[in-house]
Amino acid sequence: MKTDVLFQGFLQAFMWFWAIVILYPLIYVFSASFSSPHAVVSGQVWLWPVEPTFKAYEAIFNNPQIMIGFRNSLIYTALGTVISVVLTLLLAFPLSRPRFVGRGFFTWMLVFTMLFSGGLIPTYMVIKGLGMLNTWWAIVLPSALSAWNVFIARTYFKSLPEELYEASTIDGISDLGHFFRIVLPLSTPIVAVIALFSAVGLWNSYFNALIYLSNDTLFPLQIVLRNILILGNIDISMVQNFDAMVRKQGLSDLLKYAVIVVASVPVLLFYPLIQRYFVRGMMIGSIKG
Amino acid sequence: MKKIAIFALLVGGLSVLAGAQTPKPEWLSKGQYPLTKEKVTFNVLMQSVPNVTDFSTNQFTQWLETKTNVRLNFIMAPYDAGAQKEKLNLLIAAGDLPEILIGMNIDASTEARFGSEEKIFLPLNKYINDPKVMPNLNAWLAKNPTARGTITGVDGNIYGFPEINECYHCSLQQKMWINQDWLKKLGLKMPTTTEEFYKVLKAFKEKDPNGNGKADEIPLMGATDSWNTQAEPFLVSSFILDSGMYNKMKLLVDTKSGKVSSILDQTAYKEAMKYLARLYKEELYYNNSITQKNDQAKQLMAMDPAIIGVFPSGYPGIMIDSVAQNALWRAFTILPPLKGPNGYSSTPLSPAGLTPNRVVFTKALKNPELAARWVDSFYSYDFTSRKYWGAEGTDWRWAKPGETGLDGKPAVYKVLSKGNDVQNIHWGEGGINFNPAAYRFGLETTPGIDLGSPDGLEAMLLQVTAKIEPQVRKDVVILPTVKFTVPESEELQLLQVELERYSEQQRVAFETGAQDVEKGWAAYVKKLNDLGLQKFLAIQQKAYDRQYKAKK
Numbered sequence: 001m002k003t004d005v006l007f008q009g010f011l012q013a014f015m016w017f018w019a020i021v022i023l024y025p026l027i028y029v030f031s032a033s034f035s036s037p038h039a040v041v042s043g044q045v046w047l048w049p050v051e052p053t054f055k056a057y058e059a060i061f062n063n064p065q066i067m068i069g070f071r072n073s074l075i076y077t078a079l080g081t082v083i084s085v086v087l088t089l090l091l092a093f094p095l096s097r098p099r100f101v102g103r104g105f106f107t108w109m110l111v112f113t114m115l116f117s118g119g120l121i122p123t124y125m126v127i128k129g130l131g132m133l134n135t136w137w138a139i140v141l142p143s144a145l146s147a148w149n150v151f152i153a154r155t156y157f158k159s160l161p162e163e164l165y166e167a168s169t170i171d172g173i174s175d176l177g178h179f180f181r182i183v184l185p186l187s188t189p190i191v192a193v194i195a196l197f198s199a200v201g202l203w204n205s206y207f208n209a210l211i212y213l214s215n216d217t218l219f220p221l222q223i224v225l226r227n228i229l230i231l232g233n234i235d236i237s238m239v240q241n242f243d244a245m246v247r248k249q250g251l252s253d254l255l256k257y258a259v260i261v262v263a264s265v266p267v268l269l270f271y272p273l274i275q276r277y278f279v280r281g282m283m284i285g286s287i288k289g
Numbered sequence: 290m291k292k293i294a295i296f297a298l299l300v301g302g303l304s305v306l307a308g309a310q311t312p313k314p315e316w317l318s319k320g321q322y323p324l325t326k327e328k329v330t331f332n333v334l335m336q337s338v339p340n341v342t343d344f345s346t347n348q349f350t351q352w353l354e355t356k357t358n359v360r361l362n363f364i365m366a367p368y369d370a371g372a373q374k375e376k377l378n379l380l381i382a383a384g385d386l387p388e389i390l391i392g393m394n395i396d397a398s399t400e401a402r403f404g405s406e407e408k409i410f411l412p413l414n415k416y417i418n419d420p421k422v423m424p425n426l427n428a429w430l431a432k433n434p435t436a437r438g439t440i441t442g443v444d445g446n447i448y449g450f451p452e453i454n455e456c457y458h459c460s461l462q463q464k465m466w467i468n469q470d471w472l473k474k475l476g477l478k479m480p481t482t483t484e485e486f487y488k489v490l491k492a493f494k495e496k497d498p499n500g501n502g503k504a505d506e507i508p509l510m511g512a513t514d515s516w517n518t519q520a521e522p523f524l525v526s527s528f529i530l531d532s533g534m535y536n537k538m539k540l541l542v543d544t545k546s547g548k549v550s551s552i553l554d555q556t557a558y559k560e561a562m563k564y565l566a567r568l569y570k571e572e573l574y575y576n577n578s579i580t581q582k583n584d585q586a587k588q589l590m591a592m593d594p595a596i597i598g599v600f601p602s603g604y605p606g607i608m609i610d611s612v613a614q615n616a617l618w619r620a621f622t623i624l625p626p627l628k629g630p631n632g633y634s635s636t637p638l639s640p641a642g643l644t645p646n647r648v649v650f651t652k653a654l655k656n657p658e659l660a661a662r663w664v665d666s667f668y669s670y671d672f673t674s675r676k677y678w679g680a681e682g683t684d685w686r687w688a689k690p691g692e693t694g695l696d697g698k699p700a701v702y703k704v705l706s707k708g709n710d711v712q713n714i715h716w717g718e719g720g721i722n723f724n725p726a727a728y729r730f731g732l733e734t735t736p737g738i739d740l741g742s743p744d745g746l747e748a749m750l751l752q753v754t755a756k757i758e759p760q761v762r763k764d765v766v767i768l769p770t771v772k773f774t775v776p777e778s779e780e781l782q783l784l785q786v787e788l789e790r791y792s793e794q795q796r797v798a799f800e801t802g803a804q805d806v807e808k809g810w811a812a813y814v815k816k817l818n819d820l821g822l823q824k825f826l827a828i829q830q831k832a833y834d835r836q837y838k839a840k841k
Contacts, residue, residue: 120379128385210372214364226368
């Protein structure tokens with residue numbers, strides 16, 4: 001009994017310690033985004049906002065580049081996630097059926113892509129050859145199908161009882177009907193997991209946009225964000241418009257934290273909503289039935 | 290045809306009449322506009338600029354297209370050099386060549402690779418040398434003979450048009466700032482020698498100049514990572530000319546003999562190390578300066594009451610906010626270079642504001658002569674003003690007689706609108722910059738502007754820079770930018786990494802007293818030579834002779 005209390009106490013303290021270690025940077029960024037830039041630079045902010053102000057958020061919502069980037073990121077994430085989920089499920093289901101001819105071959109094709117990749121330049125040339133450069137498709141299509149996600153989904157489908165299939169076949173349902181009416185309703189956890197993986201991946205994607213896009217109006221938020229963060233590193237020898245420079249430096253100091261908040265809030269909101277599926281889905285997918 | 294000619298004459302005549310009231314600026318675009326009868330489109334790989342919303346719909350882009358009849362098809366590259374290089378290499382490897390590259394930070398090794406080795410960049414000599422094609426750039430280079438050496442590649446060809454930005458205060462960027470309120474309060478004079486400086490620092494430390502009763506003052510503080518925020522080069526320059534924190538090998542050229550040398554193994558440098566060790570030991574030089582970042586320095590600077598007495602930086606705004614901390618901002622003034630024990634004093638003069646390879650043509654370019662004429666337009670006050678400030682008449686205008694510039698001489702132009710943080714009116718610092726000293730000085734300025742106000746910054750920098758200019762030495766100069774062939778640079782890089790690492794490490798050891806200067810010096814010099822210092826200098830000498838000797 002006594003050891004239990006001790007153990008629980010220790011566990012609690014340990015968990016609280018980690019919770020604080022993880023939470024503190026988040027709270028700091030959040031507080032800094034509401035503080036005056038001067039207070040942040042001079043190190044007065046350590047937990048709560050100092051001289052609270054909404055100036056940074058005002059500046060963000062008045063900045064056309066950030067708003068365009070935000071819109072683009074939303075589009076890429078939404079569109080890319082739908083495509084990714086549909087393709088992954090449609091590939092994973094046949095691969096999970098023992099009756100499917102060529103299952104081994106297709107599985108090996110997938111494994112092959114996990115081990116080897118074409119490299120940057122050939123991939124670029126394929127994208128270019130397909131005419132996807134400088135379009136939405138260059139962001140949402142190349143990363144649509146991840147072999148890893150397919151395997152997770154396949155394993156999940158395999159864990160569904162085979163008797164279900166037999167029963168529905170006796171009732172005269174087709175393979176597609178079986179997928180849509182029996183399998184899919186039972187698979188919400190795995191759909192949620194795949195959607196989350198691809199959505200977070202797309203939201204954070206930076207490199208694809210960097211190399212495939214060359215038009216400012218198509219840039220996702222991550223690229224705009226990077227440009228703003230490095231604005232602070234001004235080459236003074238270039239500057240003639242000192243007034244603009246002082247304002248630019250201030251802008252960068254001011255926006256830095258608020259932009260990070262704006263860029264991470266959608267993902268932070270997304271997590272709790274599907275977290276319950278998340279844990280279950282991962283677990284189920286990982287145990288072979 | 291005739292009609293057009295007459296019309297052109299009429300319009301030309303009218304504009305001459307209109308311009309007659311004000312003195313004409315020296316550098317105006319000299320092309321025949323529009324540059325081409327039929328519209329021509331160039332594919333341009335362009336560095337994006339964070340505060341320009343969209344280059345393709347930008348007002349200056351539209352004006353440019355109407356004026357020159359050249360349309361630009363923009364391929365946007367990132368703002369920072371690392372990501373740019375990635376994109377450029379990818380485009381070249383995939384055979385997807387843009388015709389013109391603007392602002393792509395092409396360094397000497399990239400130039401050597403894609404220029405003289407792979408012939409992807411076009412040599413530009415014939416356009417630059419032809420005053421009919423590039424009248425402005427040609428004339429500018431004729432006036433600035435050393436510039437040609439800087440932009441010439443290892444094979445004698447020029448692969449890029451330079452950016453010209455003669456920033457007077459940046460040419461003497463090693464500056465030290467001292468709290469004059471503290472000097473006044475303690476009844477001290479501005480120090481002129483290293484010994485006087487030592488005494489001032491000691492007084493700052495011991496006599497409580499901020500008056501809070503605590504010995505919390507930091508007499509001298511530096512930081513490792515921002516614009517000239519290391520204190521050592523300024524102090525070393527009182528013993529031997531130190532080329533600044535960015536030139537770790539500290540290379541100099543003797544102006545008479547043209548001999549390249551490094552100060553790292555010289556006796557005067559040894560004396561400087563002893564002086565630094567003394568300041569460090571008595572904690573007159575804040576000991577964390579050797580490791581701290583500028584962000585930390587800013588926080589110390591913001592303490593109330595102020596605790597910093599002296600700090601180095603290219604301009605004080607790096608550590609002090611001129612608006613939010615204006616009182617502190619006004620307290621600091623320039624500390625001119627100090628005389629060493631032998632009466633030696635110096636300050637490094639950085640080479641003229643010239644960046645090679647701002648614009649590069651690739652072999653995909655179909656009409657290089659037209660493109661060269663187009664580029665030449667930017668080397669003019671009218672184009673540069675429109676590019677940097679916006680439309681004539683609303684954002685800026687030519688100066689009227691009687692208006693004075695920063696240097697007190699007649700102004701060239703006056704800025705009418707300060708613009709917004711994010712805008713789509715001009716290209717800002719993007720594109721091809723042409724800011725010769727006369728243009729920068731030509732900015733209309735209210736005479737007697739308050740130098741301590743944020744608006745007075747440029748005038749203040751001009752004034753303090755003029756104070757330290759007399760300390761520039763005539764007998765030695767910093768080694769100008771030197772370009773190497775591919776095998777040379779491979780050999781050099783190996784040597785340089787080791788030499789820089791070792792000399793830096795030893796400098797810190799000497800400075801902090803971890804290694805006694807007197808005892809450790811002989812071993813230090815021997816190790817430098819073992820690491821290949823002489824070989825390193827020989828390669829530099831060879832490259833320097835190749836690039837500059839012939840051109841003189």
